[in-house]
Amino acid sequence: QKEVEQDPGPLSVPEGAIVSLNCTYSNSAFQYFMWYRQYSRKGPELLMYTYSSGNKEDGRFTAQVDKSSKYISLFIRDSQPSDSATYLCAMTRSITGANNLFFGTGTRLTVIP
Amino acid sequence: EADIYQTPRYLVIGTGKKITLECSQTMGHDKMYWYQQDPGMELHLIHYSYGVNSTEKGDLSSESTVSRIRTEHFPLTLESARPSHTSQYLCASSDPREQFFGPGTRLTVL
Numbered sequence: 001q002k003e004v005e006q007d008p009g010p011l012s013v014p015e016g017a018i019v020s021l022n023c024t025y026s027n028s029a030f031q032y033f034m035w036y037r038q039y040s041r042k043g044p045e046l047l048m049y050t051y052s053s054g055n056k057e058d059g060r061f062t063a064q065v066d067k068s069s070k071y072i073s074l075f076i077r078d079s080q081p082s083d084s085a086t087y088l089c090a091m092t093r094s095i096t097g098a099n100n101l102f103f104g105t106g107t108r109l110t111v112i113p
Numbered sequence: 114e115a116d117i118y119q120t121p122r123y124l125v126i127g128t129g130k131k132i133t134l135e136c137s138q139t140m141g142h143d144k145m146y147w148y149q150q151d152p153g154m155e156l157h158l159i160h161y162s163y164g165v166n167s168t169e170k171g172d173l174s175s176e177s178t179v180s181r182i183r184t185e186h187f188p189l190t191l192e193s194a195r196p197s198h199t200s201q202y203l204c205a206s207s208d209p210r211e212q213f214f215g216p217g218t219r220l221t222v223l
Contacts, residue, residue, distance in 0.1 A: 004155065036214075041216070042216050043205070043217050044156075049211070088155075102155075104155055
């Protein structure tokens, strides 16, 4: 069983839609949860970072972590064509031991104008 | 934008050639990483370093080798490239909270 499961999509939505991206995981020791955004022909860049359970909001983006269900989500409100990218979830037990960062496969999102 | 650079960005090479993928960062980070990324697959860590003269293999077995003689430089070498090495190679460095990724090198071995 993979440590992290993520629906690869692809996902196409019209501009202005609310997008929900999700990951599940199996290791209850994960404490730090991240969402990376990767544009075509670029490296991933950190979008959201959450410690333990709860919600975190940053502009149009909201990250949710439900540790009891081992489920994390990223919501994008009022989606824009510039949001078109691959979104990768990542998680780890210890933020200082970044050699044990586990990634999902990524979900490719296209926002249609 | 992160100051981490990778060269070349694209490389097409024949089987048996020796290649070195370059990675440099100007952020003074001690920790650096090499990942392999294939379509539809998760990023796999192949090498990491916690500082000068420190290198470790990651969770994905790789025939490549790395060196860390200077803090800012973390090159990856394949002594004899094979078609199975065809992939996207991503270099990263990190501060205590975040990993910063380079743009990647797309390697094709014919």
